[in-house]
Amino acid sequence: KHQNVRPVCGRNAHHSVARAAWLLGLPAPVVVGCEGERMSAEALGEVLRTTGPAVVVATAGTTDTGDIDPLREIARVCREHGARLHVDASYGGLALCSARLRPLLDGLAEADSVALDLHKFGWQPIASGLFAVRDAADLAALNVQAEYLNADDDTEAGLPDLLGRSIRTSRRPDAFRMAVTMRALGLHGMGELIERCCATAREVADAIRRHPGLELRGEPTLSTMLFRPVSGDVAEVRRALLESGTAIIGRATLPPGEVWLKLTLLHPHATAADYQGLLDTVAATARAGAAIAS
Structure with a gap:
């Protein structure tokens, strides 16, 4: 069905x-x-x-x-x-x-x-995911009984039954890492660090907008922004930075098939000034590639 x-x-x-x-x-x-x-x-x-x-x-x-x-x-x-x-x-x-x-x-x-x-905002290993439902009955499909893992008399005696807490029976202890992080920082602490990331993204976006060799695509909603050099092949610039060991920058292709460079800023203690060298390097790499092509 x-x-x-x-x-x-x-x-x-x-x-x-x-x-x-x-x-x-x-x-x-x-x-x-x-x-x-x-x-x-x-x-x-x-x-x-x-x-x-x-x-x-x-x-x-x-x-x-x-x-x-x-x-x-x-x-x-x-x-x-x-x-x-x-x-x-x-x-x-x-x-x-x-x-x-x-x-x-x-x-x-x-x-x-x-x-x-929590692998972006939360700074945890990549598998640190949570699934929440409005109606707890929706999780009933995960309820499984295996005598060797969650026997009735064991659970009634107070032993924890974690079998229905994940699709996988065994996994890395990411839930523990998440719990410790939330316990240590609290909602206020987490929120403050996330706000810093987003504020820095807005500052970097301003730096891109002011840069004579770069073009910004829109304002960041969170901490991700798209930009590209004003000249040169964007994909080739990205590969040149990668192959030279200079920088690994994300990419995105948006309608109508335009390729952009992508930055997702997740370091709460980094500043906009820390990214200025990267922006200058992107523009310089594009200029060098354009000069070779001509």
Whole structure:
């Protein structure tokens, strides 16, 4: 019966959405158009009118730009059409810790489920993910009994039963690392560090805007920004920096097929001045490549 459920996501969704659908035996996701880099609630409504049972995956902190979908509008559309809403908040979800940034996630509480990850904001190993649901009954599918792991008399005697806390029976102790971090910093401490990252991103964006050899694409929503040299092949500049051992910079390709360099700033103690040398190097590498080409 679950094969009749259709996953729906925005063009901006993480590649793992399609992979998860395949692993679950679901059809390939229906891809909804975006307004800029945010899922269009209007386009979502048009899709849901014809899909039948659906689970919609919205994004709070896209990989390419750090944008956040209009969660409240998307939740309203999902309710109108009886679709479940999951929010991939792996990047932006921890902005909840900051009173200043929390409004960016307006509508998140309307989701049926949310994925959170502490490997960006949270500074944890990459597998440090959490899955939260509105209704605890939704986790019943994870309830498993194995006599050698969680016998009734053991659990009744007070031994912890962790078998239903993860899809995997065994995993690295990332939950412990996350708990220690949250305990040590608290919501206020986490929020303060995340705010620093986002503030630095705005300062670096200003530096890019002022740089004569660079072009900025939009303002950062969180701590990710896209930029490129004003001349030269962006992909070749990136490879030249990589092959020379100078810098590893991300990339993103956005409509209409434009390649941009990407910075996601996650070091809460770095300053905008720390990135100035990298910006100058990108511009100089582009100029050198253009000179060779001519």
